Amino acid sequence: MSPRRLAPLLLLATFLTAGGALAQDKGSVNPKPLPPLANPNDPDLAAKELFARKLLPSKGAAHVIGSYTKGCIGGAEQMPLNGDNWQVMRLSRNRSYGHPEMIALIKRLAAKARKDAGWPGILVGDIAQPRGGPALSGHASHQIGLDADIWLTPMPDRRLSREEREDMSAVMMVRHDRLDIDPKVFTPGHVLVLRDAAREPAVQRIFVNAAIKKALCREAKGDRAWLSKIRPWWGHDYHFHIRMHCPPGAGECEGQPSQSEDEGCKPADLAYWFSDAVLHPKPPPEPPKPKPPMTLAQMPAACKAVLHGADAKP
Numbered sequence: 001m002s003p004r005r006l007a008p009l010l011l012l013a014t015f016l017t018a019g020g021a022l023a024q025d026k027g028s029v030n031p032k033p034l035p036p037l038a039n040p041n042d043p044d045l046a047a048k049e050l051f052a053r054k055l056l057p058s059k060g061a062a063h064v065i066g067s068y069t070k071g072c073i074g075g076a077e078q079m080p081l082n083g084d085n086w087q088v089m090r091l092s093r094n095r096s097y098g099h100p101e102m103i104a105l106i107k108r109l110a111a112k113a114r115k116d117a118g119w120p121g122i123l124v125g126d127i128a129q130p131r132g133g134p135a136l137s138g139h140a141s142h143q144i145g146l147d148a149d150i151w152l153t154p155m156p157d158r159r160l161s162r163e164e165r166e167d168m169s170a171v172m173m174v175r176h177d178r179l180d181i182d183p184k185v186f187t188p189g190h191v192l193v194l195r196d197a198a199r200e201p202a203v204q205r206i207f208v209n210a211a212i213k214k215a216l217c218r219e220a221k222g223d224r225a226w227l228s229k230i231r232p233w234w235g236h237d238y239h240f241h242i243r244m245h246c247p248p249g250a251g252e253c254e255g256q257p258s259q260s261e262d263e264g265c266k267p268a269d270l271a272y273w274f275s276d277a278v279l280h281p282k283p284p285p286e287p288p289k290p291k292p293p294m295t296l297a298q299m300p301a302a303c304k305a306v307l308h309g310a311d312a313k314p
Contacts, residue, residue, distance in 0.1 A: 025137075027092035027166035046293035050307055051133030055094065058131055058309035062100050064144045064246065065302045067254040070294065072303040073132035073145035075312065077103045085121030086110040087155055089165050095135065098127040098145035101247055105200055106148060109242075112196040113154070117189035120157040123170075125149030125239055131306050134294055144253065146244040150197070152190060153238070170238035174211045178279050181215040191219050197242055198226035205259060207233040207241040210273030217265035227263040232273045252302060 034053050037045070051072070062075040076097040081088045086106065088096050098106075106124060113119040128145045129135060141147050153171045160168065173186045194216060198206055208216075210232035220227055233241070246253035262269075272278065296304060 027090040029162055029166055031092040043297060044295060047296045047299055048134040048136050048293060050296060051129055051131055052136045054131045056130050056311040056314055057097055058306050059312045064099060064250045064253040066144060066300040068141040068144060068147055070299055071132060071144040072306045073099060073128060074306040074309065076130060076145050079103050079106060079124060079127060083110060085114045086124055087160055088124045091165055093126060095126040095129055097130045098148060099247060101202060102127065102146055102148055102244055105202060109197050113193050116196055117192040119154040119189060121155035123151035123153055123155050125151055148242045149239045150242065151239050172237055174209050174237045178211060179274060180211050186215060191216060194240060195226055198229040202244050203229060204243050204245045204256060205229050205231050207231055207236050209237045210270060214270055224263055227265060228261045
């Protein structure tokens, strides 16, 4: 990879790794509401300040607007906080909303984790805010209800307390030297759960740490076509990130191009991720200037209606 291309990727890596760290931050049992905005109509106000203050979805049928990193969702559905084989974590974030097809997919995956991997169930991380949009911390994506984080820590065989859901840390799956998984914690069950998620037709791709991709390439048996959906990406040491295709008929949804159907397991496919420049990046000579936050005017026009629409019934 050329130095010209590597430099911006390293800056991106720094940003995304920071986002991943924020995703592991503890929550609060008694979160304080955000204070009212002095001037919510200020055209320079960050859109994240507006979307973070919406506590309920907008009324109406589910509809996705924009892209994974610049968009919103109307009529989102909330993931039930408890199920027979799932529990939602970090409740104080209020990011358990998604497109109904995403909610249904997570429920199916939770059942498969019990059936195929023998897990009691799964722990569900961030999906999206009630109306999607940019969040105050932790993610550039997760804006349209078609992204979801699933912890790589199996659900305990008991109901977690509210305190545990806010304070409990996910387990690090990657070895200290970052070159492979930690075999003490990454098990054959993890392979089966990731396989089940990737085999869902509606799943577009799944992001994991490169060491996890490496382990999957080594351990996967039988039909390995699902490996093409597993993509190495920064900051996914503790959880995996499911991304769905735009739902059928969602004309305002901007998806991603489909990736190659190749397994992505050749040494050349993974070499970049295990290079010294990626594993031990050097800080830039000068810290990059912070990018101005996205404003509502920079988002798809229809997101304004979603933001100001009537609340759905809680």
